[in-house]
Amino acid sequence: MNSTKPAYLTLLLALAHGVAGISILVISSWFIAVSAIAPVGFNYVIPAVVIRALALLRIASGYASMWVGHNDLLARIANIRLGVFSQLENSQINEKALTTEALAHHTEELASRWIAWIAPLSSIMFIFTSLCFIATWFDFPGAGLLIVLFAAWSIAVTLQGLRALRIAKRATCANAEFRQSSNNFLNSSAIWHLNRGLVGQCEDNATQQHNSHSASNASTLDVKEIKASNIVGKNVSAKAVWQEKIAQKNTASRTAWWFQGIAFLLVVLMISGALSIAQTLLFAPIAIVVPMVLLAAPDWAGNAFSSISKFAQYKQSAKALRQMKTTPIKMLCEREINTAITLTDFSIKGRRTNKVNTSMPAKGVVCVSGASGCGKSSLLQGLAGLLPANGKREIDGVNIPPGLVSNWRYVEQEPIILSGTLALNLDPAGQEIPHNQMTTLVQELGLDKGLLLSTWVGKAGRPLSGGEKKRVALARAILAKPRVLLVDEPFEGLDIHTQQRVCDVLNRYATDKLVIIASHVTPKALVVQKNVQLDEASVVTVNGEHRATL
Numbered sequence: 001m002n003s004t005k006p007a008y009l010t011l012l013l014a015l016a017h018g019v020a021g022i023s024i025l026v027i028s029s030w031f032i033a034v035s036a037i038a039p040v041g042f043n044y045v046i047p048a049v050v051i052r053a054l055a056l057l058r059i060a061s062g063y064a065s066m067w068v069g070h071n072d073l074l075a076r077i078a079n080i081r082l083g084v085f086s087q088l089e090n091s092q093i094n095e096k097a098l099t100t101e102a103l104a105h106h107t108e109e110l111a112s113r114w115i116a117w118i119a120p121l122s123s124i125m126f127i128f129t130s131l132c133f134i135a136t137w138f139d140f141p142g143a144g145l146l147i148v149l150f151a152a153w154s155i156a157v158t159l160q161g162l163r164a165l166r167i168a169k170r171a172t173c174a175n176a177e178f179r180q181s182s183n184n185f186l187n188s189s190a191i192w193h194l195n196r197g198l199v200g201q202c203e204d205n206a207t208q209q210h211n212s213h214s215a216s217n218a219s220t221l222d223v224k225e226i227k228a229s230n231i232v233g234k235n236v237s238a239k240a241v242w243q244e245k246i247a248q249k250n251t252a253s254r255t256a257w258w259f260q261g262i263a264f265l266l267v268v269l270m271i272s273g274a275l276s277i278a279q280t281l282l283f284a285p286i287a288i289v290v291p292m293v294l295l296a297a298p299d300w301a302g303n304a305f306s307s308i309s310k311f312a313q314y315k316q317s318a319k320a321l322r323q324m325k326t327t328p329i330k331m332l333c334e335r336e337i338n339t340a341i342t343l344t345d346f347s348i349k350g351r352r353t354n355k356v357n358t359s360m361p362a363k364g365v366v367c368v369s370g371a372s373g374c375g376k377s378s379l380l381q382g383l384a385g386l387l388p389a390n391g392k393r394e395i396d397g398v399n400i401p402p403g404l405v406s407n408w409r410y411v412e413q414e415p416i417i418l419s420g421t422l423a424l425n426l427d428p429a430g431q432e433i434p435h436n437q438m439t440t441l442v443q444e445l446g447l448d449k450g451l452l453l454s455t456w457v458g459k460a461g462r463p464l465s466g467g468e469k470k471r472v473a474l475a476r477a478i479l480a481k482p483r484v485l486l487v488d489e490p491f492e493g494l495d496i497h498t499q500q501r502v503c504d505v506l507n508r509y510a511t512d513k514l515v516i517i518a519s520h521v522t523p524k525a526l527v528v529q530k531n532v533q534l535d536e537a538s539v540v541t542v543n544g545e546h547r548a549t550l
């Protein structure tokens with residue numbers, strides 16, 4: 001999914017930062033001890049200059065690693081998002097809230113891996129290994145204790161990493177639930193007033209009726225109040241999400257405390273077990289190095305515990321993105337239609353729709369009508385290949401496998417308007433459709449009142465009415481010049497004059513293309529080639545199966 005090259009520079013700078021830090025600690029410890037016993041004529045300048053140079057290197061590499069790391073992070077986020085988009089291409093997104101969540105949260109988690117955990121953990125491991133090696137090689141007093149601390153650190157990081165993986169898994173579930181419930185909650189915002197309004201109204205009624213009527217009204221009121229309170233979900237709580245976040249932080253800090261305790265214990269052991277160190281110090285200032293490194297261990301090695309949590313979150317995010325719920329849709333190549341599209345026992349999987357048997361001409365307007373809920377929209381989506389279907393879908397007698405035919409367009413009943421200019425909404429794929437074609441069509445559909453191609457529509461722009469949205473979506477589909485145009489309820493919410501305009505556009509388009517319309521109304525101006533009636537009343541039972549007579 002991510003083809004960005006590894007961030008070696010980020011890692012290198014993080015190593016330089018860590019090594020400079022520990023070198024300052026080692027040299028300054030030695031320098032302090034040396035200063036106490038230095039003979040006359042000892043050159044203080046050289047160690048002081050080295051320490052100062054290391055401090056500058058530490059600061060510079062720290063900032064540089066942040067700068068390089070964050071630039072790399074941004075490139076990675078963009079790259080992973082593109083990867084996720086291509087994963088979503090040709091597939092139906094089942095849970096939009098979760099997909100948005102995955103895009104926003106998980107991609108950042110994945111992209112941050114170099115600066116969040118690879119660089120810090122590698123740097124600490126490198127420092128630990130080098131320190132143990134140098135201390136053993138030069139036989140520093142207490143070198144063995146450094147190895148003990150390294151072992152303790154490795155065990156602590158492994159145990160905490162395992163625990164962090166479990167917490168990250170729970171956090172993803174809690175997050176998904178929270179997103180879903182928030183989404184449901186916000187989607188119900190249009191009826192929130194019913195909650196207060198209904199209760200308020202009930203209270204008014206209750207006050208009015210209280211004086212004249214019996215208490216039996218009060219029980220009716222209670223029922224209404226309870227129902228009203230059910231309108232708005234009450235389970236939208238971020239508590240579980242926060243609990244998991246806090247649990248992750250708590251385990252990291254608990255492990256850091258344990259590690260700190262072990263480091264102190266080792267220092268105490270070293271000092272109490274070897275009084276000789278004090279004497280050794282007089283002759284070998286180097287003896288102070290290991291105790292100082294042990295004392296400061298939580299500072300230079302403690303980061304590992306929060307980094308390992310980031311590793312766990314990364315693993316969880318990678319899994320969540322891989323398992324994102326989508327239904328793949330196969331893309332089929334453009335097909336010529338010479339005589340007809342024929343449907344045989346065609347029904348939509350998982351929908352309460354009847355089997356359809358009909359044939360449609362290669363061009364002209366076909367009108368699918370029928371009672372609400374009988375399956376008009378489902379039939380159009382199944383025909384377009386957006387929904388899986390049973391039965392046969394044939395072009396000129398040749399069966400078309402399941403999938404989306406590339407030059408067929410379905411215009412949904414509730415179209416999506418992008419937040420952008422009208423021109424962007426008409427050519428979202430950047431096909432460089434000439435602006436004069438757009439303007440002409442916009443005028444023909446009666447959309448030109450107050451709407452220019454440059455007008456910003458949708459979110460933070462001009463809000464469009466339901467009828468305007470439908471016509472923008474229709475124009476968008478027509479400008480793509482599909483061979484088959486499937487339009488769901490194009491006349492809904494339009495006045496007679498606008499219906500007339502839309503009919504003119506559709507009639508003209510149908511002179512050499514097939515236009516299939518699902519509609520409750522068939523305006524007189526629409527030149528209909530064929531009517532397909534999906535009606536419960538006309539459903540007959542054949543061999544125990546429902547079959548729509550068309």
Ligand SMILES: Nc1ncnc2c1ncn2[C@@H]1O[C@H](COP(=O)(O)OP(=O)(O)OP(=O)(O)O)[C@@H](O)[C@H]1O
Nearest residue numbers: 350351352353370371372373374375376377378379
């Ligand atoms: N996403 C869905 N999942 C499962 N069933 C669905 C879904 N959408 C619709 N249905 C069901 O499929 C059946 C057909 O719905 P469809 O929207 O196709 O009817 P319609 O004729 O277009 O209705 P209307 O005229 O009211 O728009 C209905 O019983 C509906 O409840």
